[in-house]
Amino acid sequence: MAKARANVTRQHADELWYERLRYFQSRQDALVEMIREFVAIESPSDNKAAADRMGAFLAERFAGLGGKVLIHPAADFGDNLQINFSGHAPEKPVLLLGHFDTVYPLGTLANMPCGIAGGKLQGPGALDMKSGIALMFFAIEALRAWHGGLPRPVTVFLVSDEEVGSYSSRSTTEKLAKESAAVLVLEPAAGERGAVKTARKGVGNYMLNVRGVAAHAGLDPGKGHSAIVELARQIIAVAKMNDVRRGLSVNPGVIRGGTRTNVIAAEATVEVDVRITHAKQAARLDRQMRRLKPFDKHCRLTVEGGINRLPMERNAGVAALFKKAKAVARQIDWKLEEAAVGGGSDGNFTAGMGIPTLDGMGGVGSGAHALHEHIVISELPRRALLLAGMIEGA
Numbered sequence: 001m002a003k004a005r006a007n008v009t010r011q012h013a014d015e016l017w018y019e020r021l022r023y024f025q026s027r028q029d030a031l032v033e034m035i036r037e038f039v040a041i042e043s044p045s046d047n048k049a050a051a052d053r054m055g056a057f058l059a060e061r062f063a064g065l066g067g068k069v070l071i072h073p074a075a076d077f078g079d080n081l082q083i084n085f086s087g088h089a090p091e092k093p094v095l096l097l098g099h100f101d102t103v104y105p106l107g108t109l110a111n112m113p114c115g116i117a118g119g120k121l122q123g124p125g126a127l128d129m130k131s132g133i134a135l136m137f138f139a140i141e142a143l144r145a146w147h148g149g150l151p152r153p154v155t156v157f158l159v160s161d162e163e164v165g166s167y168s169s170r171s172t173t174e175k176l177a178k179e180s181a182a183v184l185v186l187e188p189a190a191g192e193r194g195a196v197k198t199a200r201k202g203v204g205n206y207m208l209n210v211r212g213v214a215a216h217a218g219l220d221p222g223k224g225h226s227a228i229v230e231l232a233r234q235i236i237a238v239a240k241m242n243d244v245r246r247g248l249s250v251n252p253g254v255i256r257g258g259t260r261t262n263v264i265a266a267e268a269t270v271e272v273d274v275r276i277t278h279a280k281q282a283a284r285l286d287r288q289m290r291r292l293k294p295f296d297k298h299c300r301l302t303v304e305g306g307i308n309r310l311p312m313e314r315n316a317g318v319a320a321l322f323k324k325a326k327a328v329a330r331q332i333d334w335k336l337e338e339a340a341v342g343g344g345s346d347g348n349f350t351a352g353m354g355i356p357t358l359d360g361m362g363g364v365g366s367g368a369h370a371l372h373e374h375i376v377i378s379e380l381p382r383r384a385l386l387l388a389g390m391i392e393g394a
Contacts, residue, residue: 017331024381051078078160093153099162132186132362190339197360199340202311224264247277317356328389
């Protein structure tokens with residue numbers, strides 16, 4: 001008898017979740033239209049006026065959903081946007097984290113128009129991550145409809161400078177994370193299988209500057225000490241810091257130096273991108289960079305920069321959230337996968353603070369930051385369902 005009641009209960013639960021999925025499927029066209037509206041408002045990180053237009057549009061939409069909007073002004077980037085939603089239960093809020101800036105310069109839409117073809121929605125920022133913002137909106141809207149209001153408080157924080165380091169927004173992100181029970185990051189899913197992200201590499205940038213001694217390359221070649229030659233030797237030393245087996249990569253990516261071919265170069269610079277898998281790698285790598293010594297004693301070295309984001313490691317809090325996400329997905333016979341990725345996000349900040357964080361909750365697609373950036377439209381309903389279920393249960 002007890003087993004029969006359990007089977008009936010299970011059947012009702014399954015029916016509820018499939019009914020919810022159908023709810024989002026019936027709103028798929030409206031969800032796509034919202035994403036198209038977002039993509040149509042170009043919002044490059046380095047254009048405050050454009051980013052602020054996007055922020056104002058989002059503020060109006062979320063206010064219309066019943067959220068209390070708070071603007072966090074930024075001098076050099078777009079203003080950051082916080083929207084608070086109250087809930088029935090007196091619990092800590094779930095923080096929905098994302099960004100509305102893109103890597104594309106103003107005017108990109110002229111050559112990379114937003115459009116639909118082959119079941120895909122294409123356009124600059126469609127995947128990274130304006131579709132994620134739309135999923136936030138529709139998940140909140142659905143929960144309000146299903147429960148007559150949100151079952152718990154929700155904080156939405158949308159930043160304007162994630163693509164360029166989150167310098168204006170990081171302190172607010174960390175403050176809100178401390179006040180939250182969990183953080184769900186609406187960055188794109190990992191790959192077209194739609195895996196959520198349970199680990200991300202830490203990210204850093206260094207600039208190695210060399211000061212040499214200029215001289216005429218023809219008249220006084222022995223009196224000069226080339227910053228370019230010194231830099232070349234330093235680049236080889238930096239490249240030896242790579243340890244791919246342990247997930248540490250060091251990439252000298254941009255070099256500059258010299259003025260004319262007949263002048264022994266007085267200055268040269270290399271910009272270095274670094275990625276780390278474990279937080280403990282940060283201090284060791286930083287020491288290695290700052291202990292570099294000139295091969296030519298007549299040259300001087302200076303090192304600037306450092307680790308901007310510590311890695312998001314798969315700790316107990318992350319694993320617990322993924323377990324809940326798998327349980328939600330299982331309700332509709334969806335085997336949700338997880339992935340570790342090399343890129344960083346604002347989820348690195350919150351996970352590094354020890355706040356349970358699950359990343360990659362956004363759209364499914366490929367081509368982020370590329371001409372073919374797109375999302376798979378048919379995946380939108382179950383991504384919205386997953387987010388709604390996680391807000392309920394996180």
